[in-house]
Amino acid sequence: MAIQDEMRQVAEGAREASRTLSRMPTEIKDRALKEMAERLLQQAGWLMQENEKDVAFAKNLGLSPAMIDRLTLKESTIRDMADGILEVASLPDPVGKVTSMWRRPNGLLVGRMRIPLGVIGIIYESRPNVTADAAALCLKSGNAVILRGGSEAIHSNIAIGRLLKDVLKETSLPEAAIQVVETTDREAVYELLQLEEYIDLIIPRGGEDLIRAVVRQSRIPVIKHYKGVCHVFVDADADLEMAAKICLNAKIQRPGVCNAMETLLVHREAAPRFLPELARKLRESHVVIRGCEETCALISDAEQATEADWYREYLDLVLSIRVVGGIEEAMDHIARYGSLHTESIVTNDYANAQRFLNEVNSSTVLVNASTRFSDGFQLGLGAEIGISTTKLHAYGPMGLEELTTTKFIVYGNGQVRT
Amino acid sequence: MAIQDEMRQVAEGAREASRTLSRMPTEIKDRALKEMAERLLQQAGWLMQENEKDVAFAKNLGLSPAMIDRLTLKESTIRDMADGILEVASLPDPVGKVTSMWRRPNGLLVGRMRIPLGVIGIIYESRPNVTADAAALCLKSGNAVILRGGSEAIHSNIAIGRLLKDVLKETSLPEAAIQVVETTDREAVYELLQLEEYIDLIIPRGGEDLIRAVVRQSRIPVIKHYKGVCHVFVDADADLEMAAKICLNAKIQRPGVCNAMETLLVHREAAPRFLPELARKLRESHVVIRGCEETCALISDAEQATEADWYREYLDLVLSIRVVGGIEEAMDHIARYGSLHTESIVTNDYANAQRFLNEVNSSTVLVNASTRFSDGFQLGLGAEIGISTTKLHAYGPMGLEELTTTKFIVYGNGQVRT
Missing domain, CATH: 3.40.605.10 (Aldehyde Dehydrogenase; Chain A, domain 1)
Structure with missing residues (x-):
């Protein structure tokens, strides 16, 4: 036939x-x-x-x-x-x-x-x-x-x-x-x-x-969904210990999957206190860092990120890091380079938490939790047939x-x- | 440009x-x-x-x-x-x-x-x-x-x-x-x-x-939605006065729209009591009838329907009528010739009403009401941007x-x- x-x-x-x-x-x-x-x-x-x-x-x-x-x-x-x-x-x-x-x-x-x-x-x-x-x-x-x-x-x-x-x-x-x-x-x-x-x-x-x-x-x-370029934004007001735990989990726990973090955005005020220590822990797990200029100034062995890196889904032990001026700049970065998959904010600022949840229109948006929860079982759907980043019919x-x-x-x- | x-x-x-x-x-x-x-x-x-x-x-x-x-x-x-x-x-x-x-x-x-x-x-x-x-x-x-x-x-x-x-x-x-x-x-x-x-x-x-x-x-x-080939099924047990009112409304009130009835299915037991009187009323409104053989035997001036007529959206004062042996045959007809738009059953039989609602998977399914209610305003959505007969995202x-x-x-x- x-x-x-x-x-x-x-x-x-x-x-x-x-x-x-x-x-x-x-x-x-x-x-x-x-x-x-x-x-x-x-x-x-x-x-x-x-x-x-x-x-x-x-x-x-x-x-x-x-x-x-x-x-x-x-x-x-x-x-x-x-x-x-x-x-x-x-x-x-x-x-x-x-x-x-x-x-x-x-x-x-x-x-x-x-x-x-x-x-x-x-x-x-x-x-x-x-x-x-x-x-x-x-x-x-x-x-x-x-x-x-x-x-x-x-x-x-x-x-x-x-x-x-x-x-x-x-x-x-x-x-x-x-x-x-x-x-x-x-x-x-x-x-x-x-x-x-x-x-x-x-x-x-x-x-x-x-x-x-x-x-x-x-x-x-x-x-x-084509890819998951998932972001974590660490706000000025974040509990930095919690932020480190979430970032390590999001990047390292299973780097080859679509809900792993690919880009970390850090508030300029938090960066000097946060990034050097985080880099040390990432290094222990063999994560390669590609950073913006400010990141490279804070992390000696970071490579310089190219424009193309911000769009990249590494699915590997590689992380893009950018220092930003605040939530506005973080959300602009996500809107421009993101893939509508999953984004998380780590913050203790009530207004920023609400703004991020309301204004970031990716299929899963989290406050103070790892991007790795963007998964049918983890969110409580009981099963998962796939993930959608097309807004029609199903999203997430x-x-x-x-x-x-x-x-x-x-x-x-x-x-x-x- | x-x-x-x-x-x-x-x-x-x-x-x-x-x-x-x-x-x-x-x-x-x-x-x-x-x-x-x-x-x-x-x-x-x-x-x-x-x-x-x-x-x-x-x-x-x-x-x-x-x-x-x-x-x-x-x-x-x-x-x-x-x-x-x-x-x-x-x-x-x-x-x-x-x-x-x-x-x-x-x-x-x-x-x-x-x-x-x-x-x-x-x-x-x-x-x-x-x-x-x-x-x-x-x-x-x-x-x-x-x-x-x-x-x-x-x-x-x-x-x-x-x-x-x-x-x-x-x-x-x-x-x-x-x-x-x-x-x-x-x-x-x-x-x-x-x-x-x-x-x-x-x-x-x-x-x-x-x-x-x-x-x-x-x-x-x-x-x-490509078209609306909407059906009304008049069951053996129907209140025939209600059935006539619903059929006339579904066909005549605004024949040029997608939720008007295009095909009427009538239970064999109800047909002799129902069809001649309905035909008289349809005739008053200048509706042309295209019927199956049994319909033509009951309505003298009905034309013989062709196979293609059962698929047809007339958008006009024309109606296909078929006599069927029961709900099973009616639902088979709808599954074969229908357009997943809107279907209604007129019945006083509780089990048949439930079966029709559960088993007919058109975008709007009604019991004892006109197909003309398949409309965003009439169903209470407050507005209507369109009707979908594709099951993805929105249906109806x-x-x-x-x-x-x-x-x-x-x-x-x-x-x-x-």
Whole structure:
């Protein structure tokens, strides 16, 4: 079959399945999820065998050890996948929730009810656990899902998909509710991205290049973030001990993720007391500093930052530091160089804390806390399907509710318009 | 200046203005809106003079009387525009509202706060009152707006835009918060639709062809509905007098709008008692009926409906009627031929009413009420910027809240991740 027809068949199947799924009781969805977790554990041996094919191929290709590590399914990775699915089963079902209801003067009772989006396409790279995570979140929220992973993980993804589909069949759920695209033909992605009449939302997960390619090609709405250039602003009035603790956590605890701090802004009044001591601690953790002129004057081994550095998402033990004249200059810097992801202010000044929260319109804005909390689990959403820095539909970490929309429901007793 | 540079300058100006506007107090926005309403009334004579240029041109071109009517600014149209702006001024400001707030186990206080989307582009046709309506809604919700109307209304749109901008200047609001594109070059639309780094949302208002062209060209998210093929299902158990009243209202009260009924589905048990009498009343209002075979057997002068008729949005005194075996068949028909806009069931059967509300996932679903209530004002949103049948971001009629998004705000006292 031509790739175009094949993808259309996949998408039509998903659309059909989504209609059944949208009215499936929570109980049945949860029973299937629990069974899926069980099945992954039972079939761990077979999964690792299938995964071994991908790993061997990746080694032959000479992929980096880091990439091979992300690709490899171990007993512990499979256990984590199963736990993740059980966690999703335990969350409240957003579907059918009436979020508000009001009475109109003519007696109509009007409300908004959560419903699934329909069909969601996930385009992702290397890590096969995304297959199980994303499938579970979509199933719980009543959406059919089409999963298109990278060719380097194809055997692993197909194997996980087969197990999940077996469970769907056994629990009388439509099999096409979870589909792993089995071809590694690159055209398949392009073809999927054209099928706006069947697919409601595309979520790309991976590097900026992958995401930009998806946005360029898609006719379907895409929810994404390109990068996270997260800022911490240490105000004149900050508790400097707290500020150091937050900065170290934001930079070092996990430097390779999108909510790590990339740029530190320090109030001119606090800089001489704060920066030399912070630099010492950063040095202990092998963090390289790229500073503005004033920063370099205070930190002897800092490199001079270039204009391009202020836009940079290092995802590494590197930090840009700029000394600023106050909150106004800090917010201007964030507006100009930021990525609308996550920003934090450390301050004891009440007015500045409120101003920062109100005026910085990044997707997560914090006072006196690490940027690393910008995460669906940490913020209390119970799960995370991705992070959006596009303001439409969802902004910031996305949980189960963000995989739904609301329709208007209206209870009348014969009302007509006059 | 090349058209590309001109549009980029417009969009950059809007982006800059949106930052100022996003933190503008409600008072100042409302004062400007009231002054704008006043100004339109004061300058009604001049507006009608400018409008006369468009009308004369349209007459020369031989446009239809209906189009010329929509284009013409009369004293009463201008008064309606002013009233519309005052109404927007009286609505609550959605910006800054904290929609929910919760405490995390580590003490973090996490909430979601409404913020403006940023910059909104409106692409519309013929009716110059959209210029004032859309500008008012965007201003109130803290968004900068770029208005691109049709070339047939260019003098009217520029004139209205000038008055609104004068008020912005006088009230110290950024002038670029409301911009009317002054060139009629068709390239301008294409260029605007590429500027995803400056414009957050595009709302096209007009016919299906305009909307499809915008969706095809845009890199920016578009909220739209192509058409409204709205259904009423009269169940076996319906109060037939109520059903007739609702059907007549849904079809006849204003047939040219998207929430008018286009297809009537009637339960086989009710059809013989219901359809002949309804047909008589429809005939009095000159409604042409296109029916299925069973319908034609019950209504002598009904035409035979073709397969294509079930997909059709007539926007006219024409109605498709199909007899169905029950709610299941009615919902299948809606899923297949519907446009996700608005559907209503007329029934006294409690279980069927609940099933229809829960399982039909159109953007507005009603029980025992006319489809004509699917409208931002009628549902109680206070205003309407458009209707969406795309499930992302907004689904159904859109009011001021739908021109905002939410960011996460977090109050901490030194929390870091472990």
